[in-house]
Structure formats: C-alpha cells, structure tokens
Amino acid sequence: MNPELVGRVFPPVPGYLVGREKVREFARAVLAEHPLHFDVEAARAAGYADVVAPPTFPVVVQEHTLAQLLAEEDGGIDFSRVVHGDQRFTYTRPVVAGDELFAQLAVTAVKTLGGNSMVTAETTVTDADGDHVVTAISSLVVRGDD
Amino acid sequence: MPALDDLTIGDVVAEATYPITRDTLVRYAGASGDFNPIHYRDSVAKAVGLPGVLAHGMLTMGFAVQPVSDWAGDPGRVLDYQVRFTRPVVVDPELGAVVSVVAKVGALEPEAGIARIDLTVTFDNATVLGKAQARVRLS
Helix, strand or coil: CCHHHCCCECCCEEEEECCHHHHHHHHHHCCCCCHHHCCHHHHHHCCCCCCECCCCCCHHHHHHHHHHHHHCCCCCCCHHHEEEEEEEEEECCCCECCCEEEEEEEEEEEEEECCEEEEEEEEEEECCCCCEEEEEEEEEEECCCC | CCCHHHCCCCCEEEEEEEEECHHHHHHHHHHHCCCCHHHCCHHHHHHCCCCCCECCHHHHHHHHCHHHHHHHCCHHHEEEEEEEECCCCECECCCEEEEEEEEEEEEEECCCCEEEEEEEEEECCEECEEEEEEEEECC
8 A cells, every 4th residue: 555645635526415215225224213314303303404314324425535545546455455444433413314415535544564554534524514514534454465 | 311410331221133134235235335245245255255245344333323322312412433343244144143232331421411332242242343432412
C-alpha cells in the first residue's frame, strides 16, 4: 500500500437521497423491529421528519467513498486481500428518510504491521444544508502475501 | 426511556438471539449494496481459503445494536457506535448460524447524560466482535 495515501482527501461523491422504502428495506435487512424505522406517524410523533434509519445505515453512503479509495490508481490496495478491521459511526443526528446526504473521504492513517498493512479512512457525511450528520470511520486490513 | 440514575456498571440491559440464514445474507447484500460473493457463494469462499460463506461484518454490526435501540426507546439516541471485527460468522447452508448479543452498561457519564453500552456478541461459543460499544444519550 502506498504510504503517501495519508492525508489524501477525495472529491465528494454525488448526493445520496435517502428513500423511505430504502430505510425500511435496510431496517428489515439488519433485523430491526423498532417502529421508528417503519412507521411514519410514530417517527413524526417522536419529532423526526420521517422514518429513522438504523445506526449502521450510513455504510450505504460510505461505501461509495470507499470504492474511490480502493480504485485509486497509485493506492496499491488489492481489493481481494482487504478485510474489514474496525468500524465506527459518530452521529450528530440520525439519518431520516428525505435526507440528501453528501459524503467525502479522507485517509487518516496508513500502517504496516508484519506483512499486513492497514488504512484508516474517515468519511464525513453532511446534509443538504451542509450540516454534519455522521462520520463513518473504517479500518481496512490488507493481508500480505501468503 | 431508561433513567441514567437507575443504571449501574455491569447491569445487563438487553439480550437477544439472532438466527441467521443464507437468506438473511442475500437480503443484507441487496439492502446494503455489498455483493462480495464470499457472502453467498460457497465456491468463492472456498477458493479464497475461508471455512465457508461468511456473514457480512456490517450485518453483524447492524443487528447487534438493535437491542440497544429497543432498550433506549429511540434509535436516534445512539451517539456513537463502534466495533472491531475479530472472528467471522460462518453461515451453514442448511443450519445457518445463531448469534447472541448481551448488552451491558460499560460506563456512565452522568453529567453528559450518556451511558456507554458494551456488547458481547457470540457465535459458536466465541465472541465475534471486539470493543463493541454504543454511547447512548439518556437525557
């Protein structure tokens, strides 16, 4: 992996419009049952504009930014050897249906440990007003030659 | 909503068991857009040296926090959620896999009104997530 990736900031990916049925679909897929993910009236009664996405939903948006990193020509990241090491989400507010989200990735660390290397990527997700929604941080381990 | 004052470090606040099947993995692949074939094709999993088809780490992370959302009464109260992927969940084509989640109070920040809930996530008698922690606003 190219150590010069550290500090690299990628262009923002195109806006992602969060659909109500996508929130429901994702919620079912992570076995969520909380009514705020499904019931618009319940979500509005709780003070949200629409149904609330589960905590890990931002990965759907983050994925588009990670694809940029993996495709970086001088990055030297072999996708077939990538293992997900750590994942973290830090929220200012939950994602709700109707949000238009904008995401931008920055590489914050590159380390080599034994034969493996690790890259830490921080994706900042903001809404249509430019306000912070969530930051998604992934550490990807790239296994060395067997 | 649970009251912070009623909590003690070490209290179990929620427990749940999730039976996972290959159908669960296909559904998650579609919903998340993660179509890595190691999560649905035995031949590909075998070819890259895995013991079998694996659950997506992000699927395990995704359902492991559900007991916390339910306990807190509002998934929007989760302020921060992190995990480390330490062991894979191998999903048998016939039997699937059963993953258990125990959520305990790990730390309290009374002034900020925040509880840290630590998750023990187990498959086949071994933990599959490390440092699985959710910070939850209870005020």
